[in-house]
Amino acid sequence: MTRPLRVNFPGALYHVTSRGNRRAPIFRDDADRRIWLDVLAKVCERHHCVIHSFCQMTNHYHLLVETVEANLPSCMRQLNGHYSQHFNRRHRVVGHLFQGRYKAILVQKDSYLLEVSRYIVLNPLRANTVAALNEWRWSSYHYFIGDDVSPDWLERNWLLRQFGDTPTSAIVAYQNFVLAGLGQPSPFEATHHQILLGDETFISVHQQLQQSEELIETKRSERRAVALPLSDYQDRYPNRDEAMARAFASTAFTMSEIARVFGVSTKTVSRAVAGFEKANKS
Template sequence: MPRYARQRSSTGIYHVMVRGNERKSIFIDDDNKERIIDTLREKKRKNEFELYGYCIMDNHAHFLIKEETDTIDRIMKRIGISYAKYYNQKHRRIGHVFQDRFKSEEVEDENYLLAVLRYIHNNPEKAHICKRENYKWSSYNIYINGILDRELLSTHTILSILSNNQSEAIRLFKEYSQQASDVEFIDEDDIKDEFIDEKKIRDFVFNYLYINEISFSKLKEFENRGQRDKLIIALKDEFNLSTRKIGEAIGINRETIRKVLESFR
């Protein structure tokens, strides 16, 4: 499968997921989970990024990160190398710890920022482990208990979206966290895209552009927006692709694709 260029976020904010190689558990015990959190704290001290949220599961982890002095690719590379070295030494093993590249999606507005964080915190409930407030290895309790851990987490950015009054913001945060959502996120995309025929997608896009006399490079231009939107809908209808895979196929960011799909519902 070809390796696509990562879509860039105009806000510098990304929802990132890392998974254990061959989907194996790489955050096996409390020490492992504590270590990845300590690694985040260590790297954040160098002002490489802001961290808005996290959830560490046994075989994968979610992070909500804003680039500061470095790019998301370099940030995640350093985090990954540091943890992999620790993990291999501790468990007396060699080889890859993480599965391929990390997954990421751009976060372009405040509504999606809140939705992503809610999704990250709901991972333990989705996995039928425990309620979000009973899970030790996510940032949820840091938010709802008003804990100040500026070396690790930047909670003010999220809470200030809801209210300038901290108590009211925390109340609204709890309320929002309990609401249902039908938005697709990274790991749902993983499952949906697992058996996709890449050649069929490329041929479909090429034929569409040829018939409509549009070059790939001009698909993003304003005057071709209507044709772009029709292609997005066609890819969804024909292959039931995730927003991530549509974005990779035509070089359009996920947030734009999400808005187009929602407008055609």
């Protein structure tokens, strides 16, 4: 089983895919696709992430997303969670829409952004969904070639600048570049352990980060196994601030986890911890 990617940092670029549970469709019609785009726009606005390429297929989607902040898990939790709610409510169904956790690959921007963006928009042609790429409305391709007004969350200019100094020449060169990708090997054949795509230096640096994050998570899980459940802290300590501070002091829980259980913001948890530590200084 592929290990989930745990490397998060400001400016990170990821190729993200998410598939329907049991390969079932996640988009039944164009209305579903528009709803997903609306949810994506809200995610980008709230979490300050930027989309470089995307493609909606029938039972999955692709995103090339850059996180201005180190917050991919939050972005994806909102995207898949909110869209699932809309889908289930609209189609009057229950249960999981997506097949487990999304898959993310950390991508080296300078070396692989162009190739990965091309791979993403070529999906409808490779799947024989359409005969010509401009027939597929549900990808970033038609925004890049000027068939529609690009939304604010789609970073069009950076990519097109790699192909020409004027909009017209850049679009023509971009179209040629994309079509030249047909029949080419997938860039993901060079993926390291299915989570990193880049040159040797990039892989070495981020592999160490991945291992560090896994070690931190392992230690946290071990501490959590012997720690009190968060609900016990609520029962044991009537003072909410003390309960939150003692839960955090156990080192088994993050402030975000404590905030969710206690129904407060992480800022409130932080203040409680600081106040408790100050009051108990010897």
